Amino acid sequence: xxxxxxxxxxxxxxxxxxxxxxxxxxxxxxxxxxxxxxxxxxxxxxxxxxxxxxxxxxxxxxxxxxxxxxxxxxxxxxxxxxxxxxxxxxxxxxxxxxxxxxxxxxxxxxxxxxxxxxxxxxxxxxxxxxxxxxxxxxx
Amino acid sequence: xxxxxxxxxxxxxxxxxxxxxxxxxxxxxxxxxxxxxxxxxxxxxxxxxxxxxxxxxxxxxxxxxxxxxxxxxxxxxxxxxxxxxxxxxxxxxxxxxxxxxxxxxxxxxxxxxxxxxxxxxxxxxxxxxxxxxxxxxxxxxxxxxxxxxxx
Numbered sequence: 702x703x704x705x706x707x708x709x710x711x712x713x714x715x716x717x718x719x720x721x722x723x724x725x726x727x728x729x730x731x732x733x734x735x736x737x738x739x740x741x742x743x744x745x746x747x748x749x750x751x752x753x754x755x756x757x758x759x760x761x762x763x764x765x766x767x768x769x770x771x772x773x774x775x776x777x778x779x780x781x782x783x784x785x786x787x788x789x790x791x792x793x794x795x796x797x798x799x800x801x802x803x804x805x806x807x808x809x810x811x812x813x814x815x816x817x818x819x820x821x822x823x824x825x826x827x828x829x830x831x832x833x834x835x836x837x838x839x840x
Numbered sequence: 841x842x843x844x845x846x847x848x849x850x851x852x853x854x855x856x857x858x859x860x861x862x863x864x865x866x867x868x869x870x871x872x873x874x875x876x877x878x879x880x881x882x883x884x885x886x887x888x889x890x891x892x893x894x895x896x897x898x899x900x901x902x903x904x905x906x907x908x909x910x911x912x913x914x915x916x917x918x919x920x921x922x923x924x925x926x927x928x929x930x931x932x933x934x935x936x937x938x939x940x941x942x943x944x945x946x947x948x949x950x951x952x953x954x955x956x957x958x959x960x961x962x963x964x965x966x967x968x969x970x971x972x973x974x975x976x977x978x979x980x981x982x983x984x985x986x987x988x989x990x991x
Contacts, residue, residue, distance in 0.1 A: 775895070775896075805896055808892070814889075815885070819885075
């Protein structure tokens with residue numbers, strides 16, 4: 702049920718953002734943007750040794766739909782944001798974690814690509830394919 | 841297995857290629873600096889990618905010292921197949937990493953004659969470390985020093 706997936710760089714600009722319903726894309730962009738604040742808050746709260754996989758649960762009630770935003774930060778301060786439409790199931794922590802794992806793996810592959818300059822938008826077809834698989838299977 | 845040596849050969853060839861290219865273009869003196877920066881730039885980009893791969897599963901680092909320890913142990917082992925022999929710090933932002941048997945330099949004979957040439961071979965590794973650190977969030981300057989081994 703992933704409705705929108707975004708990869709945000711260290712300096713907080715989007716490297717990759719894609720949403721499923723092509724209408725209301727702006728709304729998702731806005732949501733991702735606002736979720737960045739919460740992510741920053743969580744990052745700065747790290748003082749103890751905990752795994753860097755963070756969970757961001759926003760019970761935002763939007764006029765017509767209910768959705769949750771999950772966040773994940775890599776060691777290089779690149780943030781992944783997934784927006785899910787929670788109409789069916791809500792407790793799918795493991796699935797969300799595995800989605801983040803797959804995102805991270807694909808992102809690592811993109812990073813190691815010598816033709817990719819860090820800071821550019823991600824244009825890799827393999828990355829696109831992996832993201833589409835995550836969105837299609839979920840909706 | 842021959843795996844380890846492959847990179848050493850590639851590295852030696854890289855260094856000589858860059859210098860040959862500069863020489864053939866005719867300008868001699870000031871371009872030692874551009875050669876070194878080209879090598880360092882290569883190392884930088886590779887360092888960034890490597891860090892992404894190595895830190896995929898490890899928890900986030902608490903502070904700079906933690907990052908340096910990671911560099912000394914895991915990163916150095918993965919890249920140069922050994923750990924750093926000595927890490928010193930002045931707790932004010934300077935860290936000295938000492939490697940007594942640097943794999944990319946072991947092929948140069950010890951003794952003073954090649955000391956001047958050594959920086960060429962260190963540029964790539966400096967870039968590697970700088971790229972790694974910058975991807976982890978630390979902006980820094982990496983310099984390398986070679987000292988002759990006591991016999």
